Amino acid sequence: MNYTQTWRDRTDLSKNEYWKLEKDGLEILKELDRLSTTPFEQIDVSDIERLKWAGIYCQRPKNGKFLIRIKLPSGKLNAAQGHIIADLAEQYGQSELQITIRQCIQIHNLTLNEIPDIFRALDSVGLTTVEGCGDVPRNILGNPLMGVDPEELFDTEPIVDEAVRRFVGNPDYANLPRKYKLSFSANPHDVGYAGINDLAFVPAVYGPAHTPGFHIRIGGGLSSEPKLSKPLNLFVPPERAVDVAEAVACIFRDRGYRTKRNHCRLKYLIEDIGAREAERLIEAITGPLPHGGRTLTKSWNRGNFYGIHKQKQPGLYYAGLCVTGGVLPASDFRKIVALSEKYGDGQLRTTNTHQLIVLNIPEDRCPDFRSENILSRYPLRPKAFSGYQASCTGRAYCSFASIETKHALNRITAELDERFPSLRMPIRINLTGCPHSCAHPQIADIGFTGGKMKTADGTLVDAYAVAVGGHLGPNPHFGTVLKNRISADRAVDLAADFVSHYLNGRKKGERFYEFVDRTGADAFQDILNRYQPSAK
Secondary structure (H helix, E strand, O other), X not given: OOOOOOOOOOOOOOHHHHHHHHOOHHHHHHHHHHHHOOOHHHOOHHHHHHHHHHOEEEOOOOOOOEEEEEOOHHHEEEHHHHHHHHHHHHHHOOOEEEEOOOXXXXXXXXXXXXXXXXXXXXXXXXXXXXXXXXXXXXXXXXXXXXXXXXXOOOOOHHHHHHHHHHHOOOHHHOOOOOOEOEEEOOOOOOOOOHHHOOEEEEEEEEOOOOEEEEEEEEOOEOOOOOEOOEEEEEXXXXXXXXXXXXXXXXXXXXHOOOOOHHXXXXXXXXXXXXXXXXXXXXXXXXXXXXXXXXXXXXXXXXXXXXXXXXXXXXXXXXXXXXXXXXEEEHHHHHHHHHXXXXXXXXXXXXXXXXXXXXXXXXXXXXXXXXXXXXXXXXXXXXXXXXXXXXXXXHHHOOOOOOOOOHHHHHHHHHHHHHHOOOOOOOOOEEEEOOXXXXXXXXXXXXXXXXXXXXXXXOOEEEEEEEEEOOEOOOOOEOOEEEEEEEEHHHHHHHHHHHHHHHXXXXXXXXXXXXXHHHHOOHHHHHHHHOOOOOOO
């Protein structure tokens, strides 16, 4: 460890901080064999917490079952790895896996005695779960088309690989105040969701020669107090990007807050010190960086890559498949992996919208690819609602969630697809199980956050808080949170009324969130008011 824990002697730390001082989170990796033979009820609660540093998360109802989060930096995956993941899901995970909203893959319903064998299998193909959870740098988000994207300013794959090399398992960054979420993208459509990451690198050019590099945004995050990241006036050459990411990690580690767990994210520190001081602190570590330049972000594609499209390599194409809700049987995942071998070179990517991408398909093989039977379940061109939704794990596995999410949102979007069969402009509906906002309701066209409400007769039922008009891109804006909740069983009718209002008033080519930006949220509030128990 090459730093001093300046907070070690403080007496106002949270209990998690004292646990981390007693034993570093990464130390749990040395104890997995011991824990694998220890009865669950005998494992200290602090070690249950430290298991997150190994990418192992205790799942609901906390009875000895765990999930693992397999990290795929910027979604990078090959066929050999995919087959191992399918094997593990079939053998240990009830034959199911989930693609997360941060490009990872989760397998649930595991026991600790299975972990050593699982980790050996993952290691055999270069996969890891280390630091999939915990107060550490998380899986690096980015452009799933890095290296093949015809629109990228430059290839970010070497930068992502270098960031993984420097961060993962490095004790210098294993005791941060909270999670540290990084994003690298040189694509102009904000595929890295720059507005909601702790530190995001976005494409930019500098000077008369239009030198390619990055601008950075810092201090973004969601949960119950969402904050958009702040743009800094620093231009970062590609070869300095990971240096800057390390500098921000050091600032967060040494200056971040450690007293209240709900007030320890980097966004709170940046909110307090401001953008100019953040720039000064970064350059105090990295040395001088150029100031100025021009950001190239021009739109937001909402993380969607559906269909078959040209890569920048002549004669090669990629195919983006819809995995509704991000959940699929291991057998289907294996079939999609096999498609990458049959038609490409075994290279795949995951996206931050639960999608799978098959790379490097020769042009003359595209017609045969389109005819594969499995694409009837994982379409290249999904419907306007079911293909553009996002949900968290929900009450099925998460201790924080108060509602079931996956099946609920699938039912809502399937019903809306039936009610609006001719709609071609996608509408993004996100459902998250609690205020932690893992499914990003703040940046959805229609965002639902799970909770409870009382009906007119006093019955407590599942319900959703509602927001409308959220989006990222060059001018990001969180959705407007409406007053009052909607009961879960009436959410589809409310969403349908919202959509009808939009369709009746939109301009040609106007997206849902653009309509909300232009017209405001008052009409949506009026619609929601009609659903309240006291409404006549």
